[in-house]
Amino acid sequence: MSLKKNVIANYLGQGWSALMGIAFIPLYIKYLGLEAYGLIGVFAIMQAWLTLLDMGMTPTLSREMVRYKAGAYRVESILDLLRSIEWICAALALLIVSGIWLAAPLISSQWLKVEKLPMETVNHAIVVMGFVMSTRLWEEVYRGAIRGMQQQVWLNITQATLTTLRWVGVLAVLAWISPTVQAFFLWQGLTSVISVIIYASKTYLWLPSSQRRGKFSLDAIKGVGRFAGGIATITLLALLLTQVDKVLLSGLLSLEQFGYYTLASVVAGGLAQFITPMNAAIYPRFTELVTKHDSVALIKTYHDSCQLMSAVIVPPALVLAAFAKPVLLLWTGDHTLTNAASPILNLLVMGTLFNGFMNVPYMLQLAHGWTGFAVRTNVVAVAIIIPAILWAVPRYGAIGAAWIWVALNASYVLIGIHFMYYRLIPDQKWRWYRESVARPLIAGSIVAFGLAFILPVSQKRLDCIFTLLLASICVAASVAIVMPSLRQRIIYYTKEFLYG
Numbered sequence: 001m002s003l004k005k006n007v008i009a010n011y012l013g014q015g016w017s018a019l020m021g022i023a024f025i026p027l028y029i030k031y032l033g034l035e036a037y038g039l040i041g042v043f044a045i046m047q048a049w050l051t052l053l054d055m056g057m058t059p060t061l062s063r064e065m066v067r068y069k070a071g072a073y074r075v076e077s078i079l080d081l082l083r084s085i086e087w088i089c090a091a092l093a094l095l096i097v098s099g100i101w102l103a104a105p106l107i108s109s110q111w112l113k114v115e116k117l118p119m120e121t122v123n124h125a126i127v128v129m130g131f132v133m134s135t136r137l138w139e140e141v142y143r144g145a146i147r148g149m150q151q152q153v154w155l156n157i158t159q160a161t162l163t164t165l166r167w168v169g170v171l172a173v174l175a176w177i178s179p180t181v182q183a184f185f186l187w188q189g190l191t192s193v194i195s196v197i198i199y200a201s202k203t204y205l206w207l208p209s210s211q212r213r214g215k216f217s218l219d220a221i222k223g224v225g226r227f228a229g230g231i232a233t234i235t236l237l238a239l240l241l242t243q244v245d246k247v248l249l250s251g252l253l254s255l256e257q258f259g260y261y262t263l264a265s266v267v268a269g270g271l272a273q274f275i276t277p278m279n280a281a282i283y284p285r286f287t288e289l290v291t292k293h294d295s296v297a298l299i300k301t302y303h304d305s306c307q308l309m310s311a312v313i314v315p316p317a318l319v320l321a322a323f324a325k326p327v328l329l330l331w332t333g334d335h336t337l338t339n340a341a342s343p344i345l346n347l348l349v350m351g352t353l354f355n356g357f358m359n360v361p362y363m364l365q366l367a368h369g370w371t372g373f374a375v376r377t378n379v380v381a382v383a384i385i386i387p388a389i390l391w392a393v394p395r396y397g398a399i400g401a402a403w404i405w406v407a408l409n410a411s412y413v414l415i416g417i418h419f420m421y422y423r424l425i426p427d428q429k430w431r432w433y434r435e436s437v438a439r440p441l442i443a444g445s446i447v448a449f450g451l452a453f454i455l456p457v458s459q460k461r462l463d464c465i466f467t468l469l470l471a472s473i474c475v476a477a478s479v480a481i482v483m484p485s486l487r488q489r490i491i492y493y494t495k496e497f498l499y500g
Contacts, residue, residue, distance in 0.1 A: 012156060012160075015277075016160040016164075017160060017273065020163045020164055020167040020168065024167055024168070024171050025263070025266065025332075026332050026333065027171055027174075028170075028171070028174070028184070029259075029332075031174040031175065032179065032180075032181055032184065033116070034259045035116050035117055035259070036117060036181040036184075037259050037262070038258050038259040039117075039125055039181055040184070040262070041246075041259060041261075043129045043132075044246075044262065044265075044266075045246050045247060046100075046129055046133060047133060047136060058140045058141055058143070061081070061082065061085055061141060061148060062144040062145065062148035062283070062284070063283075063287055065144075065145055065147075065148025065149050066148045066150070066287045079207065082145065082203070082207075085141060086141070089137055089138055089141055093135075093138065096130055096134045096137070097130045097131055097134050099130070100126060100127065100129060100130030101127050101130055103126075104126040104127050107126055108122040108123050108126060117181075121181065121182065124182050128182060128185035128186055128189060129185055131189050132185055132188045132189045132192055135189060135192035135195075135196055136192055138196045138200075139192060139195050139196055142200050142203050143159075143199060146199065146203060146206075147280050149203075149206055151206060152280060154202070158202075162194070165191050165194075166187075166188065166191040169187060169191065170183075170187040170188065246262075246265070249261055249393065249397075249398060249401060260341045260344070260398070261341075261401075263328075263341050264342075264344035264348055264398075264402075265348060267327070267328070267341075267348075267349070268320070268345055268348035268349045268351075268352050269352070271313055271316060271317055271320075271349065271356065272352065274313045274316060275313060275355075275356045275359050278305065278308065278309050278312070278359070278360070279359055279360075279363055282301070283363045283366060283367065285301060286298065286301070286302070286363055286364055286366075286367035287366075287367045290368055299428060302360065302364060302428070303428070303431065303432070303485065305360050305363075306360045306432055306435075307435060307436050307483045307484070307485045308485075309356060309357075309359065309360050309436070310357070310436045310441075310483065311479055311480055311483065311486055313353060313356040313357075314353065314444045314475075314479050315444060315448075316472070317349050317352065317353035318353075318444045318445055318447075318448035318449075318475055319471050319472050320345065321346050321349050321350055321448070322448040322449050322451070322452035323452055323457070323467075323468060323471060324345045324346045325339075325457075326457045326464055326467070327345075327468065328342050328345065329464075330461060330465065330468070343399060343402075344399060346402075347399070347402035347405065347406050348402050348405060351402070351406040351408065351409045351410075352405075353409075354406070354409035354413050355409040357436070357437055358409070358412050358416075358417065361417060361420055364420075368424060370423070370424070373420055373423070377419075381408060385404060385408055389404055413437065417429070417432075435483055435484055439482040439483060440482060440483060443478045443479055444475050444479045446478070447474050447475050448471065448475045451470075451471045451474060452471070455471065
């Protein structure tokens, strides 16, 4: 499967998944109430920490599947690795379910500031969250294997279908069966079980037959232990950097106030849906080129990927930053909610944009098996960021946490990236800054904030949609034009269209 097809499939699949994930949030709030939606925000935090329990298994399995396809493994070896990871998953799932079941009363009574919901309801919801988290762990492992086999078109079609079942189905449950937060999470658990069955079946179907079945193997685990350990350490540090604000806010604010922050985080986090598809496609390709020692193709693919990443994340990020209030009002129809969440959204979305710039360089590091740099960088960041949050959140609340998110990711782009280029591709740094960061950011900012200043934003829904659509097209065009790789492709396809 070509890189182009994988990228397109990933964007279509992730785009649909993102749409399903956020489109119905106002209706969830309508049926459940903002306090219950705050519980869904708590679940999002718990699910983010689930990636730590993954211990690097998913990206490791994905990488080893690519290496297997490139001839680095015998089929028995990859089957042993897969079976070993499955056994580890089973143990972790049991740990998650039992741990959250035991901790549920403490979480609901001592950590969360519950005001209206019955405590029994909160306890039950947290227990069900534990089950859903355990099934999501299995989902991620099998999806990682399928990505490594570069079957991403099938994966995205299936994922889009299951996502529709997950989010549209739960809306039907809330509307017609039981408008309770317990019903919400029970449906999430059911769809995750269905997903695991489908992904596991397809994974084994695509692996060739062998004279024996896979078995648990310590040697298989040891063979990837260093890389997986590096990924797990990076994940832990990344979680500390990205989730500690939410953990603190969930304990310092009421569930209703935390719901506002969660809403802004969900919208800003929607940008990740533009980032993840690119990562999923380029990581196997980078790994393949590194394995084959094809440095010329690697550098070309790297810069093309960086510019494409900028083309897809800069326009929506800048439009959201410039038109945060109209976007939220159009989506929710609630002035109070919009006024509370829009200042937070302005900042979170810019921090996420800077984070997006770093993703393709990070994929290049992983393709080289180099996890040490990200570990060291994040250790330094954690040492700075946690005291900063402890100082800012009590004084400034959610806005303080959002500013820290911006500063953290801007420092990666301005400072941390230099060390990566020095080791891997030392003569490509300034080209990256010029073509993939500065040009799109400056051109897009001028257009986005200029239009926000000039264009009147109507209270009428259709007029507002037209304004946002016009702004998005103008920003996207300005960004695409200033990047050489995309500009050349636009010129080429335009000539093909006009002159055949």
